[in-house]
Amino acid sequence: MAELNVSRDRRSVPKVDLTAMVDLAFLLITFFMLTTSLSKPVAMDVSKPDEAIDDFQEPVPASRSMTILLGKDDKIAWYMGESGKRRPLVEGIEHVRHSILANKLKVRAANPDHPKKGLFIIIKPTAGSRYRNFVDIMDELRLAGITVAPAIDDDHITSEEQRFMKEQLLL
Numbered sequence: 001m002a003e004l005n006v007s008r009d010r011r012s013v014p015k016v017d018l019t020a021m022v023d024l025a026f027l028l029i030t031f032f033m034l035t036t037s038l039s040k041p042v043a044m045d046v047s048k049p050d051e052a053i054d055d056f057q058e059p060v061p062a063s064r065s066m067t068i069l070l071g072k073d074d075k076i077a078w079y080m081g082e083s084g085k086r087r088p089l090v091e092g093i094e095h096v097r098h099s100i101l102a103n104k105l106k107v108r109a110a111n112p113d114h115p116k117k118g119l120f121i122i123i124k125p126t127a128g129s130r131y132r133n134f135v136d137i138m139d140e141l142r143l144a145g146i147t148v149a150p151a152i153d154d155d156h157i158t159s160e161e162q163r164f165m166k167e168q169l170l171l
Contacts, residue, residue: 036075060120063110066103068096068121068137069161071170072128076137079160090168091151100144121150124157128171 062081069077069088074094077088080103091099104119111117121141125134141150165171 034153038109052071053118062119064107065120065122066100067161068138069157069163069165069170070125070128070133071168073124073170074130074136075168076133077165077168077170083140083158088161088164090170093133093140095106096137097140097144100140100146104144104146118148119146120148121146123150123152124155124159124171125152126159126162128165 046049056106062085066078066080067083067088071077071090072125074093075090075094077090078099079086089099100119100121107117107119108115123134138150162171
């Protein structure tokens, strides 16, 4: 209970017991903590095509495709076009957005009359990459405004790609 203690001395200051107010404050804090909804985790849907459905995939021209190889130590290698025809470029995962945007603009400039013919991304995680790298590259694609779902192909890494990744110590 709150009580007011007053002594007979004129100079003494009255003291108020604040226990009840502190109890009320903690009850309110507890109430609001328990009734507040926290942010829900947002999951990204990732689906790989079934092998039987691969026959129905519409071919994408090499000029519109960008292949991203995920390596170890948060490094990636990427190239435009077909495997073995161009030497991949190695970058840190934090710099890949600039390359994606540049390639997106090149593809858009090459196909100005066809807005649906945009950049097509193929992501190939290697044995040296971590799951975090895959999540980071998916975030970079979203931030770069890539609307077409990327192809995720960890089963068909070519011998040229494997050789390059071993040369660069990314595998």
